[in-house]
Amino acid sequence: MKVLKFGGTSVANAQNIKLVLEIVKQKAQQDQLVVVVSALSKVTDLLQSAAAKAAANDESFRDVVAEIEKKHLDTLKELIPVSEQSSLLSHVKRIINHLETLLDGCFLLGELSPRTADTILSFGELLSSFIIAKAYQQINSDAVYKDSRELIKTDNNFGKATVNFEVSNQLIKEYFAENKSKINILPGFIAQTLDGITSTLGRGGSDYTAAIIAGALDAEQLEIWTDVNGMFTANPKIVKQAQPIANISYQEAMELSHFGAKVLYPPTIQPVLRKNIPILIKNTFEPEAVGTLISNQISSNDTVVKGISHIDHISLLTLEGPGMIGVAGSSRRLFEVLSQEKINVIFITQASSEHSICIGILNSDAENAENAINKAFEIEISQNKIDPCYVEKDLCIIALVGENMKNHQGLSGRMFSTLGKNNVNIRAIAQGASERNIST
Incomplete structure (x- = not known):
């Protein structure tokens, strides 16, 4: 089994999502897959903006909600045949109505608690994963949608919750032992407290979701699909002669990502590091590029400075x-x-x-x-x-x-x-x- 994670730019719009669906289709020919997706590009920022405006008694939060709704409805209409759209559009509108109700509460109270903020931010991943799952089911009916909140349990530290690995690993193993579907599509970033309240995993949360699932299932490989050809010898936006790194150790990858290499967020490596599960970083927009393989293999003839x-x-x-x-x-x-x-x-x-x-x-x-x-x-x-x-x-x-x-x-x-x-x-x-x- 392989776990694939697609970030915000990979699922920015319907055009990019079609590339994602094609990659998943190709990979599914050889392996059983777990596909973890982020919110559509910029949606998390829009949700934060709407929440802040509502808490500040600024009516313009409704304009932000309208923008979020339009973005998701447009994406769904482009990905799903017209004959299949009706019930799915209704479902998306129900989710948006729920979001608006929460924001109305923030507006009336003039406050935004960390617990409410987590619930509001969860809508980005809930919407994107639902739309992507339904779009992929048009290609392959042997694909199911699963809400990660039912599998990953955390404490009550809203904003950056700590995962309860004992409970979460058990739930993940039980679910995948019973469910034999070729492809499982899940939202990243979101989880749930033991008493059933939505929580989030903090920055890099979708990578973390994918790593938690990969670690629990002893996956063959964790693949992180992003918008660059892997980790580079330096920031390619600053250093023109920077080159992609083909192979790198876990420790080197953590050092580089701690010091600003945005491709990977260090805590996300932990669940797979313990199990020595390799991480492959690939480019959604250039899938034929080699990418970067992160593993525990250290070659003595490797470059001295990575x-x-x-x-x-x-x-x-x-x-x-x-x-x-x-x-x-x-x-x-x-x-x-x-x-x-x-x-x-x-x-x-x-x-x-x-x-x-x-x-x-x-x-x-x-x-x-x-x-x-x-x-x-x-x-x-x-x-x-x-x-x-x-x-x-x-x-x-x-x-x-x-x-x-x-x-x-x-x-x-x-x-x-x-x-x-x-x-x-x-x-x-x-x-x-x-x-x-x-x-x-």
């Missing part, structure tokens, strides 16, 4: 002072404060003298982090043992990634001298003991 990646809009926070030298627990206090504020730390470096510690976080978190750190260390700051937190905004992290880098001398030197020759100032450096990643 890729160069980056994250923009970074702030560097520095905490330093003589009061940190030899004092146990300063780092723990710093990271505890950031954890309590739910701030994700992207980059860490500390001088061996323990005189200073630098952390990289997103610009959007910088003000909150600065205030929280200064409050936590206010006694030491007032006694001049530690300086107030120093913030530098609008920086960028560049990372050199490669499994074989540890076997080659002088890579750091070449990287730093190249930046120096090009008048690029390095503010901080971090390298793990695995030497799989050099970050500046």
